[in-house]
Amino acid sequence: MALDAAVGCTKPAEAPIAIVSGTAGVGKTSLAVHWAHRAAGAYPDGQLYINLRGHSLDPALSTTQALALLLQSLGVPSGSVPVDEQVQIGLYRSLLSQRRILVLLDNASDVNQVRPLLPGTPQNQAVITSRDSLDSLVVREGAHRIALTEMDPSESVHLLRTVLGASRIDAEPDAAQALADLCAGLPLALRIVAAQLSAHPDRTIAEHVCDLRDSDLLDELQVHGDPETAVAAAMELSYRTLPEDALRMFRLLALVPGPTVSRDAAAVLADVTPRAASRSLTRLTRAHLLEEYRLHRYRRHDLLSLFARRLVDEIENDHDQTAATGRLYAWYLQTADAATGLITPSVSHHERKGCPTLASPTHLRASAEAAAWLEQERANLIAAVHRAADAGHPNMAWHLVDALRGHF
Template sequence: MRACGCSPGGVDAWLASHRRIALLDRTPPAGLLPSPALGARPGRPSPPAGRAAPGTALPSQLPSVPGAFTGREAELRALDRVTTGADGVGLVVVTGAPGIGKTSFALRYAHQVAERYADGHLHLDLRGHSRAPALRPIEALARLTRSLGDEAWRAPATEEEAAARYRSLLADRKVLLLLDNAASAEQVRPLLPGTPHGLTLVTSRRRLSGLLIWEGAHRIRLGVLPADDARRLLARLLGTRRVAAAPEQTQALISACAGLPLALRIAATQLADEPWRPLADYVAELRGHGLAALSLNDERRTVSSIFDLSYRKLDAVTRRVFRLLGLVPSRDITVDAVAAISGTTPATARGLLRSLTEAHLLDEHAPGQYRFHDLLRQYARQLAELEDPADARAEARERLSAWLYRTPTAAG
């Protein structure tokens, strides 16, 4: 009160009011004990503001880690360093391409450190890339608030009021919060605790750079699985003997799946259902049919359907360029090549590439050099054949060929 410029009389009045309120049903905090003349009642001290009362069930909402989680040791160590180091980062964003295993990774770490957060573990799917509508912040706040024990929840008039109530419940609590599948920084920001006691993990297919700029988040980006980790994953799912008996075919399977954890799991599941089938035969089918072969009875869990959720979030112009890039014959893609095949200027092409890398549908692996992984390239090419007329595809190829002819060094 004094630091805010309140007069001595105002401070005294505030303290007197505080004492009266504190006497209603609990012992007031140390240092503000009323005089015996006020008739203080002895009693058990109440928990700090926001902390759950003794006997209240603590939230424990973390789903289990998917079976046979393999690899990511370097990323897990990096995450632990930033959350336990001297600076103690309390907000971490886990990003990566569709099917890369962001949720599995976040769950693995959350379970690994759960005992550090004695006041509970919250989990919420924000549906940022889902067939259902993305969860609105005020809806997410209602769910989180109820999870923290506020059974008397009544929807406040505004999102700001709901966020303030939520932060009050989290005050002085040491809680682990996992916000999965976020659509944007704007969706996440109202859900962040106001105190640094706990840890918030956010997973998203987007970079969420705004959280790094304004909220001081740390970002962990997941790439495709290295070959050794992919081989270990297949060994766990198919059995060590089957994998060891066909090392070359195993490596070919990893390459055909582009090291994508989701694709490797689907392939391993299909092979496990056919224990007699040689790996070489399955790899031949995969190379011949591509993404169509990586499907199960659950249509929502195919590799193509997972890619669809990101593709459909793009605007029409960016979707068109994504499809056309599937027609580029070279592995690397440059800004000028994108401008040529799409019939735009380099400045426009650069903005479109930025949108695709933001969505992790394209990777800038070197300055000015962009690349798909092989399954995304197949997906883009299939979309071009389905959605773009044959003459439009032919014109795009002609523009690219003309540019390559005028720029011989680009062909290299």
């Protein structure tokens, strides 16, 4: 298991720090707590657990608050806990140096919240869960990072089977798969829909799938009376920690018609330089609100896309959305024209009357590079044709089709 290798269960690890990172609702805490219970025998002096509330409706714990709680767990009476933060850190590490303990720091916001709480001795291990990648701990402390991703379709159905029972899943295998697909492989969402069905044993899975499809999915993925359990609320807690440029980028990416986006397309969409776009995209990937699955290409699961769509409609006015979409479609069209011109120069195109233009579309140097761009953007270009037509922009739709005529 990855945590066994990263932390070490039977002997001190070379780098006794493991980071379990991932997007909201992916199961970081569940994994870390489950592993800690299983590894309890390797830590004869016990385990310490603290929820740092880095992404929570409640205020995050300060360093002094967290250290006070940890010191009390180590046997220091509350009245004897030092007030000075540096004295707290010294006492905390002195007490740990005499023991072999696992410290589980759950829900950390950033490295500044975590670093003073690290044991500082090789015989003590620390496991940290965070929605942030905590890169600085990897660089300076040599921490091992384990990035959790969404479940694949078979794993998603297996989780539903665990909660609902094999007979119910086996009776409706196609509906169970459709339900798993709606949840985008997110364990939190899967557990919520499974709990909803458990409360209604007479309801079929197919009926529940239909109800979810006909409703606002994010509104339905919640447990009433527990606001932090809602999928949208969990995403909101990650979103609101970002700087403004990353917030805007996150919202505008909802306007991309296809399943992925390149750095250059994101830059055009936000009307910023590629370098500025890279900074925003990197911040989103560090917060696990976006995945860089290939160099300078990004994607996110469907529930995050729904959340971004909700935000862009709430915050960005119609004029700004139209302008951003116009820039993106102009970039698609001009770059597609340049690409097909390199590959099939003998195929002529219609004059681009009434189409917006950009001062600097992506420069393609050779036919091989042009073919690679067309292949990478194929799904987005086809989706752009349909989106433009559906949005009442037939001029852009047929010009995009004309641009791709030679390629197809």
